[in-house]
Amino acid sequence: MNPVHKKFSRRARVATGGAVLAVVALAGFGAVSANASAPAAPPTTATSANAAARATTTSTHLTIDAATKAAQAALDAAEKENQRVTVAVVDRNGNTVVTLRGDGAGPQSYESAERKAFTAVSWNAPTSQLAERLEQAPNLKDIPGTLFLAGGVPVTAGNAPIAGIGVAGAPSGTLDEKFAQAGANSVAR
Structure with missing residues (x-):
């Protein structure tokens, strides 16, 4: 010791x-x-x-409340026309913030909605316009995570993309994009 x-x-x-x-x-x-x-x-x-x-830099993002409001507005617009869709809202970086799968929406619609939203925010353009660009640059479709079908729209602040809304499941991309635009319009109000 x-x-x-x-x-x-x-x-x-x-x-x-x-x-x-x-x-x-x-x-x-x-x-x-x-x-x-x-x-x-x-x-x-x-x-x-x-x-x-x-x-440093400062960027604008949708709040979870605004993203949820936008997704619900898009889903409501689809339901008014008896369409069974899935709605996805992604942030500026393409990360999913909210996804709402409507009653009876097909299983493929979940991933399609997210990819359309990602594509719209990535290029700051509706996916219907981007689908037209494939004629000049067919390799665009090879970029991982993208989907060049109508149904995605960007949400902007000061002309800069801050989110994307994608809708999938309606019988046409035109309808999907119409519903996605209803979601984007709800944020602008």
Whole structure:
């Protein structure tokens, strides 16, 4: 046994260790509290503020509420015409935010709606227009995740795409796109 341990009883060693742990814990808590309550330091110079502004960007995205509203508006428009469709809303990066599969929509409509929405936001154009472009550039259809069939429309803010809405399942792409546009129009209001 260590000679230092022989001088102190077990009870004294436990009490000392507990006291040390309490002091360390309180010191750590005090440091965290001090950091949490200290106001953020403003940029020291205009140069550092300008550098930060050049190194960052701000983008606009639909909220989940707006995306859900748009999807529901597209689904409602389809249901008014007795069409069984699936509606997908993707964000600016093509990530699915909301998908609503209407009663009786075909199993293929889920993926098709997402791919149409992705395609519309990627090119900031309705997929019916993009389908026409395939005549000049047939390799476009080989890009993963895309679907060049009518039924997808972009949602824009300041002419920049912020989301895409895709609809699939109606008997024609023209109808799909009509319903997708109803969803996009609900966001613009």
